[in-house]
Amino acid sequence: MSSYGSRSAAEVVVHPDKDSLAAAVAARLVVRVLDAQVRRGRASVVLTGGTVGTQVLRDVAASPASRAVDWSRVDLWWGDERFVAADDGDRNAVQARGAVLDALAQQGLREEAVHVMPASDGPDGDDPEAAATRYAAELAAAAREEGVGGVVPVFDVLMLGVGPDGHVASLFPGHPSLEAGQEVGHEVIAVHDSPKPPPTRLSLTLPVIASAEEVWLVVGGADKADAVAEALAGPGPLPASLVSGTARTLWLLDREAASSL
Numbered sequence: 001m002s003s004y005g006s007r008s009a010a011e012v013v014v015h016p017d018k019d020s021l022a023a024a025v026a027a028r029l030v031v032r033v034l035d036a037q038v039r040r041g042r043a044s045v046v047l048t049g050g051t052v053g054t055q056v057l058r059d060v061a062a063s064p065a066s067r068a069v070d071w072s073r074v075d076l077w078w079g080d081e082r083f084v085a086a087d088d089g090d091r092n093a094v095q096a097r098g099a100v101l102d103a104l105a106q107q108g109l110r111e112e113a114v115h116v117m118p119a120s121d122g123p124d125g126d127d128p129e130a131a132a133t134r135y136a137a138e139l140a141a142a143a144r145e146e147g148v149g150g151v152v153p154v155f156d157v158l159m160l161g162v163g164p165d166g167h168v169a170s171l172f173p174g175h176p177s178l179e180a181g182q183e184v185g186h187e188v189i190a191v192h193d194s195p196k197p198p199p200t201r202l203s204l205t206l207p208v209i210a211s212a213e214e215v216w217l218v219v220g221g222a223d224k225a226d227a228v229a230e231a232l233a234g235p236g237p238l239p240a241s242l243v244s245g246t247a248r249t250l251w252l253l254d255r256e257a258a259s260s261l
């Protein structure tokens with residue numbers, strides 16, 4: 001057990017390959033968004049970058065079922081971002097825009113509901129700490145608007161990729177940004193000297209991830225198999241082992257990523 005709020009037990013679903021994994025997650029996401037809109041009138045989703053994460057978005061955009069969603073009542077957030085220029089192809093948001101956001105805008109998604117993390121040429125310039133504070137303020141404003149009483153809005157689904165080293169969002173194992181105390185009082189942190197390029201990033205913190213109703217870890221590929229097995233064995237040094245949703249924690253894998261289980 002981690003100390004990050006109430007936890008739901010991990011459920012594992014294995015799909016034959018990356019393509020079917022992405023298609024199944026996209027279908028699940030559309031249904032989850034529809035259900036949230038029925039239940040509370042709106043939906044809020046935290047997106048992930050990464051290979052499968054971006055494929056999921058493409059599949060959502062292509063899915064006929066996504067036309068049943070009222071995209072004007074959906075907010076999109078990011079779990080992490082690479083702190084580079086706004087038009088840099090390394091940015092998760094740039095990849096997502098090409099994959100889906102432009103298509104969903106045609107279906108009603110509002111530009112102001114796409115909550116992109118600030119870039120290094122944004123309003124705070126090359127100051128990732130100020131950019132992290134700015135994104136935290138945007139989260140807090142959304143929470144106030146929803147009247148939920150917390151510092152972040154309700155996240156119906158928060159998706160995460162997992163790196164071969166067991167990182168999630170831009171939280172890397174053994175990195176100083178995860179040392180005790182670093183996250184206290186911060187919803188969003190600046191990460192310097194990331195072991196995976198680019199070196200400067202912004203990330204939601206573990207307590208914020210744990211506030212989501214459902215956390216989905218979407219993982220494909222044999223290079224992730226050992227990290228998946230270690231994380232599912234129980235809380236430990238891997239950030240992936242420390243995340244869970246309040247209502248549901250889903251590990252959505254392809255056969256290769258599940259091969260060490």
Ligand SMILES: O=C1O[C@H](COP(=O)(O)O)[C@@H](O)[C@H](O)[C@H]1O
Binds near residue numbers: 050053081163169
């Ligand atoms: O750097 C990142 O990596 C992870 C995993 O990406 P993948 O391509 O190995 O699936 C991703 O979830 C994260 O958003 C991204 O910034």
